[in-house]
Amino acid sequence: MxxxxxxxxxxxxxxxxxxxHVKALVMPVLVLLVTVGFAGYLSSLPDDNKPTWFGIIWGVTILVNIIWGLIPFLNWFGSTxxxxxxxxxxxxxxxxxxxxxxxxxxxxxxxxxxxxxxxxxxxxxxxxxxxxxxxxxxxxxxxxxxxxxxxxxxxxxxxxxxxxxx
Incomplete structure (x- = not known):
């Protein structure tokens, strides 16, 4: 219930x-998959400043996934x-x-x-x-x-x- x-x-x-309907979660899941995949790709590129870029890339990825992934999921979960x-x-x-x-x-x-x-x-x-x-x-x-x-x-x-x- x-x-x-x-x-x-x-x-x-x-x-x-x-x-x-669960269709409300399609976009948040796509955002999660694309951003994590893109961040993983960028993190694997060779660079002299890798620790700095690694932190920036994953910080932006986490922020984007909170705004366009976690918040829509919580709104879906909390609505009846x-x-x-x-x-x-x-x-x-x-x-x-x-x-x-x-x-x-x-x-x-x-x-x-x-x-x-x-x-x-x-x-x-x-x-x-x-x-x-x-x-x-x-x-x-x-x-x-x-x-x-x-x-x-x-x-x-x-x-x-x-x-x-x-």
């Missing part, structure tokens, strides 16, 4: 809970979407956490969008329309978005608490 049970009210049951029998809740952040709840009684429509890459990878954007001033909340990169949308629609319009099998 992607949500911490301490965020649930007494008697509240999770219908589904997930993180964003959860539907319970009472509400839709999102939590995100590592050092500073934030959350957003929409009671199911306020949700008026649930839909999804999928681009070509999303169709290949089996994810998409879940769009929830509610009666608030915001009017619409988009949850990007939801895995198995069709199943999640059907489970949420079934819960909203038929009161079923059946899990979507994920």
């Amino acid at each position: 992607a949500i911490n049970p301490k965020y649930l009210n007494p008697g509240e049951q999770v219908v589904w809970s997930t993180r964003t 979407y959860t539907v319970t029998d009472r509400r839709l809740t999102t939590h995100k952040g590592v050092l500073t956490r934030s959350g957003h709840d929409i009671p199911l009684t306020r949700i008026s429509d649930v839909s999804y969008q999928k681009g070509v890459l999303d169709r290949i990878l089996g994810c998409g954007t879940l769009i929830v329309s509610d009666a608030s001033e915001q009017g619409r909340v988009e949850l990007p990169d939801v895995p198995n978005v069709e199943k999640r949308q059907l489970a949420l629609s079934d819960l909203l319009f038929h009161g079923s608490k059946a899990d979507d099998g994920s």
Whole structure:
């Protein structure tokens, strides 16, 4: 389960809970592979000032991997979407956490969008329309978005608490 049970009210049951699709980690992994490979290549070149260049090369590599590798991973790991029998809740952040709840009684429509890459990878954007001033909340990169949308629609319009099998 992607949500911490301490965020649930007494008697509240999770219908589904997930993180964003793992595709969010493709770029951080590519950055890691390219920078470490490039740094390794540069470190192997002969040079009279090798200790100085070695420190600079690997210092920049570590900094780049923290900014474009570790931080996106921590953001992915710390972000969850959860539907319970009472509400839709999102939590995100590592050092500073934030959350957003929409009671199911306020949700008026649930839909999804999928681009070509999303169709290949089996994810998409879940769009929830509610009666608030915001009017619409988009949850990007939801895995198995069709199943999640059907489970949420079934819960909203038929009161079923059946899990979507994920």
